[in-house]
Amino acid sequence: MNEREFIVEEVTDPDDIARSRTCHEQARHNMDWLEAHWSDLLPQALGMFLAVAGQEAFLAASPEEAIAWARSAHPEDRGALFQYVRPEKGPRIYANRRRVAGLC
Secondary structure (H helix, E strand, O other): OOOOOOOOOOOOOHHHHHHHHHHHHHHHHHHHHHHHHHHHHOOOOOOOEEEEEOOEEEEEOOHHHHHHHHHHHOOOOOOOEEEEOOOOOOOOOOOOOOOOOOOO
16 A cells, blocks of 8 residues: 555765765764763753754754754764754653553
8 A cells, every 4th residue: 555665776986985984974973072072061951952063062942043053163064963852851651552452
């Protein structure tokens, strides 16, 4: 019915491969920076949108603002990271709210 097509292609173009490697390397540097500076960002980052680009953090009230700020400060960084920092602490519990046949 609603089958989705999944296509796997081998990329052999050296320019595409080099761009991809550059993106991954920049993302790894940003992730390493975030890991080392995470404690510096808390608690002010809770409930905010965080962008990391050029190994620099940008906190904003909206995702669009965080992305725009990071991209304007570091337009060359193709490995920028974006995430929402949950204000709640502790574990997240996901429960199935639908009743399963044969169970109460």
